[in-house]
Amino acid sequence: MxxxxxxxxxxxxxxxxxxxxxxxxxxxxxxxxxxxxxxxxxxxxxxxxxxxxxxxxxxxxxxxxxxxxxxxxxxxxxxxxxxxxxxxxxxxxxxxxxxxxxxxxxxxxxxxxxxxxxxxxxxxxxxxxxxxxxxxxxxxxxxxxxxxxxxxxxxxxxxxxxxxxxxxxxxxxxxxxxxxxxxxxxxxxxxxxxxxxxxxxPQTLIQLFEQGRTGAMGPLILLAIILGVAALVLFICFMERAQRRILIQYPKRQTARGVQAERSHLPLKLNTAGVIPPIFASSLLLLPLTISQFAGQATTTEGWWGETLLFLNTYLRHGSLIYMSLYGAGIIFFCFFYTAVVFNPEETADNLKRYGGFIPGIRPGKNTEVYFDYVLTRITVIGAAYLTLICLVPESLTAAMQIPFLMGGTSLLIVVNVTMDTVTQIQSHLLAHQYGDLIKKAKLKGRTR
Structure with a gap:
């Protein structure tokens, strides 16, 4: 229904x-x-x-x-x-x-x-x-x-x-x-x-199918990549819509149907940070790597500076173990950091207490704040694991199989997530427009009477 x-x-x-x-x-x-x-x-x-x-x-x-x-x-x-x-x-x-x-x-x-x-x-x-x-x-x-x-x-x-x-x-x-x-x-x-x-x-797809045409990539591998990308998109859509709904109850009020208690839900997204952690982690890694790539062309590999550039270009290259480890650690860190920035348990608990709302079985105030922090920490662990898995596993496969980077999990995550957020905002504007039309019609009917 x-x-x-x-x-x-x-x-x-x-x-x-x-x-x-x-x-x-x-x-x-x-x-x-x-x-x-x-x-x-x-x-x-x-x-x-x-x-x-x-x-x-x-x-x-x-x-x-x-x-x-x-x-x-x-x-x-x-x-x-x-x-x-x-x-x-x-x-x-x-x-x-x-x-x-x-x-x-x-x-x-x-x-x-x-x-x-x-x-x-x-x-x-x-x-x-x-x-x-x-x-x-x-x-x-x-x-x-x-x-x-x-x-x-x-x-x-x-x-x-x-x-x-x-x-x-x-x-x-x-x-x-x-x-x-x-x-x-x-x-x-x-x-x-x-x-x-x-x-x-388009350029990435042309390169991918060109590898299949020339025999550099087998047809089964090409088919597996296409099916894997489709499955990855579906998995991202499912996880981005996943929520933990917390029941909120308000004091009983007298209504036309008698005394009733109002209930609502506070939705907490499984991935509260959205696409921010991969973007933040990649931008921090790309800053020194971009400098080292261009500076390495302008200097020799002699001296401590040259050795530093050689180390960055060798061990921090895309797909290396150190790069993937730092990338995953950055994603996990920014998941928790940005979630703490977006959602404040103390402020949310105070707002509920101010309007008389409470969680059944949890006392308002400090206990509600602790409960919010407990639930948010648990779902953020799952969200961080999901983002790390989405970004690292496809990136490792693309680096090992020489697949274009655009087919990696980070790019797909950004495209799918931003598209979903944009469509949601479009639907919100359409819904607001419908309400505006209803209000105008209601006013017109009131004038005719």
Missing amino acids: ASAADNLASSISLSKFAQATDLKKRLWFTLGALIVFRLLSYVPIPGIDATALNLLAQKTQGGVLDFFNNFTGGALNRASVVALGVMPYITASIVVQLATSLSPTLNAIKKEGESGRKRLNQYTRYGTVALTMIQGYVIATGLENATNSPVIDPGWMFRAGAVISLVGGTLFLMWIGEQITSRGIGNGISLIIMAGIVARL
């Missing part, structure tokens, strides 16, 4: 889609912003020879830079002005959130409400500029000193132009993401990352 009701609600929502003018404006704005992002990914940094750049990009295929390209839609291989994507912004936001949890001063700013949130966002923007300048300078020097350098006129003018272009491109993407969140549909930053992944999907 519940599934039939959901299907009926979905059909009603789709029938009202043509009348939802505000929703269509939001969708068109989101689509236009993503098109601008894709166009910018083809705008190169000034002073780059496209032919030499293509040769250099072919030499780095299969490495960490190719993995980074999944999040930027190939912009890094094209030395685009948005080559770094939104990764510096994500890294800066991680640093600010961690500092907020550790610093009493920043924690006090966070509790100031809207003004505190704006100040923290400003600190995040400053951090984004600093990180982009560092990464941009390393990329510029790496391109200058690479074998068959694609830089037409090396020197400080090229480096300054490259850094300014990359900083401007990253900040513009950050602004586009914020505009999508406020004026469009869905989370803007996540949609930009998903757009970069989806943009490389």
